[in-house]
Amino acid sequence: MKIRVGFGYDVHRLVEGRELWMGGIKLEHTMGLLGHSDADVLIHALCDALLGAANMRDIGFHFPDTGAEYENIDSKILLKKTMDLIKEKGFEFGNADITVAAEQPKLNKHIPLMVETLSQVMNTDPDNISIKATTTEKLGFTGRQEGIAAYATVLIERK
Numbered sequence: 121m122k123i124r125v126g127f128g129y130d131v132h133r134l135v136e137g138r139e140l141w142m143g144g145i146k147l148e149h150t151m152g153l154l155g156h157s158d159a160d161v162l163i164h165a166l167c168d169a170l171l172g173a174a175n176m177r178d179i180g181f182h183f184p185d186t187g188a189e190y191e192n193i194d195s196k197i198l199l200k201k202t203m204d205l206i207k208e209k210g211f212e213f214g215n216a217d218i219t220v221a222a223e224q225p226k227l228n229k230h231i232p233l234m235v236e237t238l239s240q241v242m243n244t245d246p247d248n249i250s251i252k253a254t255t256t257e258k259l260g261f262t263g264r265q266e267g268i269a270a271y272a273t274v275l276i277e278r279k
Contacts, residue, residue, distance in 0.1 A: 122277055122278045123214070123275060123276070123277050123278075124173040124174065124175075124211070124275070124276050124277070124278070125173055125273065125274070125275055126168075126169040126170055126171070126172035126173025126174070126272075126273070126274045126276065127168075127169055127172060127271075127272070127273050128164070128165040128166060128167065128168030128169030128170070128171075128172060128270075128271070128272040128273075128274075129165055129168065129269070129270070129271050129272075130161045130162075130164035130165040130168065130179075130269070130270050131161060131261075131267055131268070131269040131270075132153035132154055132155050132159045132161045132164075132267055132268060133153065133154045133266060133267045134151040134152070134153060134154075134265060134266060134267050134268060135151055135152065135153075135154045136150070136151050136152075137152070138151065138152025138153060138154060138159070139152045139158070140152040140153060140225070141153070141158040141159065141160040141194075141195065142160060142161065142162050142220065142227065142230070142234065142268075143160070143162045143163065143220075143230070143231075143233075143234025143235075143237060143238060143251060144160065144163060144195070144196045144199075144234060144237035144238055144241060145230060145233050145234055145237055147225055147227075147230060148225070149224070149225045153267075153268060155185075156185035156190060156191055156192075157183075157185075157190055157191070157192065157193045157194075157195055157198065158192060158193065158194055158195050159195075160195035160196075161220070161268050161269065161270040162218060162220055162234070162251070162270045162272075163195035163196065163198065163199050163238075164179055164195060164198075164270070165218065165270035165271060165272040166199065166216060166218060166238070166270075166272045166274070167179045167195075167198055167199055167202040168272070169216065169272040169273060169274040170202050170203070170206055170213070170274050170276065171202060171205070171206070173206075173211070173274050173275070173276045174205070174206045174209050174211050174276060176205060176206070176209065179198065179202070182201070182202070182205065183198050183201070196237070196241050199238070199241050199242065200241055200242075203241075203242055203243070206276060210278055210279050211276040211277065211278055211279065212276065212277050212278075212279055213242060213244055213248070213274070213276055214248065214274070214275035214276055214277055215248040215249070215250070215274070215275050216238075216248065216249050216250065216272055216273070216274045216275075217250045217252075217272070217273045217274075218249070218250065218251045218252070218270060218271065218272045218273075219251075219252045219253075219254060219270065219271045219272075220251070220252070220253050220254070220268065220269070220270045221254055221255065221256050221262045221268065221269040221270070221271075222253065222255065222262060222268040222269075223255050223256070223258065223262060223263060223265050224265055226253070227251075227253035228253055231251045231252075231253065234251055235249045235250075235251055238251075
């Protein structure tokens with residue numbers, strides 16, 4: 121089969137004193153996401169989906185949080201390296217469908233810039249990237265605004 125599907129999921133805790141990066145852009149918010157890198161939960165889920173589709177394990181395998189070179193790294197760099205990894209294995213990116221679950225901040229007005237930013241990093245048409253935002257109706261850790269979760273599904277094709 122020439123086409124492959126991958127699914128990714130990531131979550132990070134919201135904390136004070138950190139910048140909030142989502143979809144490769146900095147958002148104004150009272151809290152940011154805690155992580156070894158910039159903790160861009162959307163990009164991390166996307167990387168996991170891409171790596172999973174190519175049967176290349178996960179983001180932690182390729183970019184471990186024990187590596188000093190990845191401390192506070194811009195996740196756009198990790199996404200670019202992930203794209204290079206799947207290309208080296210003979211795959212081309214098809215499309216991505218991403219959902220972010222967060223009560224705050226409201227993301228809808230930021231989605232066009234996120235799509236444009238990711239499409240540039242991934243060297244693809246913006247129409248190949250879908251980003252949706254939802255809440256969890258105040259249920260669970262995202263509902264209590266303790267963290268943000270992201271889900272990504274991708275399609276790749278063997279060249």
